[in-house]
Amino acid sequence: PIPSISNAWIVTYILLSLPIYFTISAAVNPIPINGTCHDTCGTISVKYPFGSGFGCGHPDFARYVRCNAGTLEFSTGTGIYNVSDIDYSSSTLIIRDPFMSACSSMQNSGSFSLDRASPFTLTGENIFVLLGCSTNSPLFDPAEDLCAMGSRSRVCRGLYSCKGVTGIGLLQNAPPSTCCVYESPIQLAGYTLDLPKLQCSSYTSVYSFGGSEGDPMKWKFGISLQYNDSYYSNVCKDCETSGGLCGFTGFDQSFACVYENGKNTSTSCFGQGYEWSGTRESKNLNMLSFGGLLLLWLLISF
Ligand SMILES: *[C@@H]1O[C@H](CO)[C@@H](O)[C@H](O)[C@H]1NC(C)=O
Numbered sequence: 001p002i003p004s005i006s007n008a009w010i011v012t013y014i015l016l017s018l019p020i021y022f023t024i025s026a027a028v029n030p031i032p033i034n035g036t037c038h039d040t041c042g043t044i045s046v047k048y049p050f051g052s053g054f055g056c057g058h059p060d061f062a063r064y065v066r067c068n069a070g071t072l073e074f075s076t077g078t079g080i081y082n083v084s085d086i087d088y089s090s091s092t093l094i095i096r097d098p099f100m101s102a103c104s105s106m107q108n109s110g111s112f113s114l115d116r117a118s119p120f121t122l123t124g125e126n127i128f129v130l131l132g133c134s135t136n137s138p139l140f141d142p143a144e145d146l147c148a149m150g151s152r153s154r155v156c157r158g159l160y161s162c163k164g165v166t167g168i169g170l171l172q173n174a175p176p177s178t179c180c181v182y183e184s185p186i187q188l189a190g191y192t193l194d195l196p197k198l199q200c201s202s203y204t205s206v207y208s209f210g211g212s213e214g215d216p217m218k219w220k221f222g223i224s225l226q227y228n229d230s231y232y233s234n235v236c237k238d239c240e241t242s243g244g245l246c247g248f249t250g251f252d253q254s255f256a257c258v259y260e261n262g263k264n265t266s267t268s269c270f271g272q273g274y275e276w277s278g279t280r281e282s283k284n285l286n287m288l289s290f291g292g293l294l295l296l297w298l299l300i301s302f
């Protein structure tokens with residue numbers, strides 16, 4: 001019977017050693033979370049998969065959206081844009097390019113692009129309008145058919161009726177021949193509006209007519225984006241139920257449940273994970289000495 005007792009000890013020892021191994025490997029990872037994650041940024045409610053800072057929300061989103069001094073910002077290769085609204089029920093958000101035109105004020109704009117690999121796509125609500133374009137622009141190439149005709153071209157006339165149009169060097173009610181309602185790959189991810197290439201001085205995006213198509217002052221200007229809403233997992237739901245906010249930690253950006261006091265986070269939520277707290281080193285030591293004791297018992301039992 002003695003060898004079988006030893007076998008039982010070996011099994012017990014291995015089982016009890018596993019958490020020690022995992023605790024040590026977790027402890028060598030840096031903790032990117034400083035302080036807490038918040039559920040608002042200025043006046044905007046911040047919910048998963050968005051986060052208020054690095055280590056908060058989902059890592060795929062943290063690259064694009066962050067809270068900077070009370071302003072929620074969206075970054076792409078072409079710039080940093082304010083997020084003015086997030087609608088969680090329809091998984092959409094509105095961003096505002098500071099250099100895009102609106103009826104009240106028009107100005108030269110930069111290009112806009114959306115990274116193909118990002119979890120964001122343009123919604124079909126956007127009407128992109130290119131303003132102040134050269135008549136030699138490739139937009140007006142009759143073979144390409146890039147500008148919408150018919151009812152959508154009323155958008156051009158509407159915008160050129162705005163007083164703001166003088167900001168791009170045009171007279172109010174100028175002929176809309178230098179304006180284009182751009183119908184190119186609007187619903188695609190990885191979308192680029194390259195103004196120098198299109199030879200236009202400005203652009204705008206209208207995502208709603210605000211109930212009054214005849215009055216461009218009431219139109220809503222901004223870019224409406226759809227985000228991939230399939231990131232919400234059961235482990236995140238559990239974290240939120242336990243009063244935490246979902247985040248990530250370590251080199252592998254693995255899931256972490258972040259509590260609002262910022263004092264601890266764990267890889268899961270109901271205390272079965274590993275705590276990140278000031279006492280974790282002494283805990284590791286305790287676990288190591290416990291492991292050593294077991295090893296001693298194991299040797300004695302042989
Ligand atoms: C962490 O947050 C504290 C305040 O909460 C701040 O003073 C400190 O500079 C921050 N450290 C880093 C590395 O961001």
Ligand SMILES: *[C@@H]1O[C@H](CO)[C@@H](O)[C@H](O)[C@H]1NC(C)=O
Pocket residue numbers: 070071082096097098099
């Ligand atoms: C972005 O938000 C900040 C702070 O709320 C504000 O100062 C800034 O003017 C905004 N930029 C644009 C383009 O709306």
Ligand SMILES: *[C@@H]1O[C@H](CO)[C@@H](O)[C@H](O)[C@H]1NC(C)=O
Pocket residue numbers: 228229230231
């Ligand atoms: C949304 O994200 C999920 C999980 O990250 C991914 O499997 C899926 O392909 C994405 N969907 C789209 C349309 O990109």
Ligand SMILES: *[C@@H]1O[C@H](CO)[C@@H](O)[C@H](O)[C@H]1NC(C)=O
Pocket residue numbers: 259261263264265266269270271275
């Ligand atoms: C985190 O800290 C809070 C308060 O200090 C405590 O109530 C909670 O149980 C802790 N959570 C974990 C996972 O240790």
